[in-house]
Amino acid sequence: MSACTVGLLVGMAIFAGVHRAVMPQAWIETANPRTVHIAGEFIESNLGSAVEADGSVTVRALGQQFSFTPQCVVVPSDTPVTIRATSADVVHGFLITGTNINTMLVPGYISILPVKFKTPGEHTMPCQEFCGLGHEGMWAKVKVIDKAAFATLAAKQRRLTCVE
Amino acid sequence: MKTEERLFSWRNSWFSLSLGGTAGLVVLSLIAGFLVLPYATPNSKLGSLWDAICSAAGVPRATAPSEQVAPTFKTSAVVMTSQMPGPTDTRSVGRGATLAMQCAICHASGRHSQPDTPNLEGQPAAAVYKQLRDFKAGARVNAVMTPFAINLTEQDMIDLSAYYAYLPRQPGLHPDAGVPAPAIVIRGAAMRNIPACSSCHGGGEVKAGAPWLEGQSAIYIKAQLQAFAGEHRRNDISEQMRNIARRMTAQEIDEAAAYYASRP
Structure with a gap:
């Protein structure tokens, strides 16, 4: 009986791991929260979605008291996307509703998530870790748009956002 | 009934089996965790075997250099922390008071400040210091303020912010x-x-x-x-x-x- 239970639990863990229901980060990268705005990949002009040489998309985002930059993230559907995000001050949460994307932005470290959005649509991206008095006002939007529409946008700009 | 067999002995099959089994499991887990999984991760871009082991052990990796989009305008380069701009002394406040005489044209003390300029008395030192640095660097631009800020030294800006922080709020x-x-x-x-x-x-x-x-x-x-x-x-x-x-x-x-x- 107990062997069955253990077997079931191990099986569930393996299934969750293989199907990316849990997303442990595979390696660690660091970023100095005090100087992210001055140099490196998280400077203001480098944030947003970038198309890589292999056709995948990298989204760079920053969490700070009390907003995400960019405020609106635009990504293509059915395309491998790598999210790279960090915090400029305290621990923030990074969650995209309607998906299993959920991690934390810890100052000093870069959160890296390989994801894929199946269908176009709109999601909210609230900070899900209490980060101070303005926490409840801290969220961003994620717009998943058609692959072709994204390619049209990407031809005009090197970093894409949907901030209005 | 008491047996004469020793418990911690390789001749005890229970002992050797359980210890051997555990050791085998450890070796298998090490191989899986430090060698197989790091290479199995997509986009892990690992070099040597040693890199894979360090990466799995949680040693921070350097960010792979990627092309960056540079800003088209000047952004703030001030490193902002709650300790900014550092401890001040009364001499700094005194020097700031002297320097602030040129600011008084617009940021006069009391209720005579102009409506389009901020009151500076009692402002946190970090707030005044940051704006002065940004004006000097060109990250913030104002036709009146920029010419004043350009001539300030780092110490001038620390002194001015110390002086305004020292004044009571108006x-x-x-x-x-x-x-x-x-x-x-x-x-x-x-x-x-x-x-x-x-x-x-x-x-x-x-x-x-x-x-x-x-x-x-x-x-x-x-x-x-x-x-x-x-x-x-x-x-x-x-x-x-x-x-x-x-x-x-x-x-x-x-x-x-x-x-x-x-x-x-």
């Missing part, structure tokens, strides 16, 4: 303590992605580098919010103020400005 231009705080100031508008003003600008919390707003002129506050919203002012680090101002309605901007101006 009463507002039009004190009217009876006005209730509008929602945008005390609660923000969470449904529209706007945190409350008071979560950074005093009242609730003070964020490092944020100015104190109570008693400021309504004209000045409104002009700055509109400048942030319209991307005319971009020296807020990583868009922290632009993100908020562009979400505010014209009415909310008016309410916040009027409320802060009415505070004693």
Whole structure:
């Protein structure tokens, strides 16, 4: 009986791991929260979605008291996307509703998530870790748009956002 | 019944089997965790075997250099922490007082400050220091202020901010303590992605580098919010103020400005 239970639990863990229901980060990268705005990949002009040489998309985002930059993230559907995000001050949460994307932005470290959005649509991206008095006002939007529409946008700009 | 067989002995098959099994499991896990899985991860870009082991053990990796998009305008290069701009002494305050005589044309003490300039008395030192640095570097631009800031040295800016932080806060231009705080100031508008003003600008919390707003002129506050919203002012680090101002309605901007101006 107990062997069955253990077997079931191990099986569930393996299934969750293989199907990316849990997303442990595979390696660690660091970023100095005090100087992210001055140099490196998280400077203001480098944030947003970038198309890589292999056709995948990298989204760079920053969490700070009390907003995400960019405020609106635009990504293509059915395309491998790598999210790279960090915090400029305290621990923030990074969650995209309607998906299993959920991690934390810890100052000093870069959160890296390989994801894929199946269908176009709109999601909210609230900070899900209490980060101070303005926490409840801290969220961003994620717009998943058609692959072709994204390619049209990407031809005009090197970093894409949907901030209005 | 007592057996003569020794427990911790390789001749005890239970002992050797369980120990051997555990050791085997450890070796298997090490191979899986440190060698197989690191290479199995997509985009892991691992070099040597040693890299894979270090990476799995949690040794921070250097960010792979990628092409970056440089800003088309000057952004703030001030490193902002709650300890900024560092401890000050009375000599610094004294030097700041002398330097501040040139500022008094517009930032006069008392109630004579002009409506389009901020009151500086009692401002957190970090707030004054950051704006001076940004004016000097060109991250914030103002036809009147820029020529003054360009000639300031690093020590001048520390002294000036120490002096203004040392002064007692002045009463507002039009004190009217009876006005209730509008929602945008005390609660923000969470449904529209706007945190409350008071979560950074005093009242609730003070964020490092944020100015104190109570008693400021309504004209000045409104002009700055509109400048942030319209991307005319971009020296807020990583868009922290632009993100908020562009979400505010014209009415909310008016309410916040009027409320802060009415505070004693």
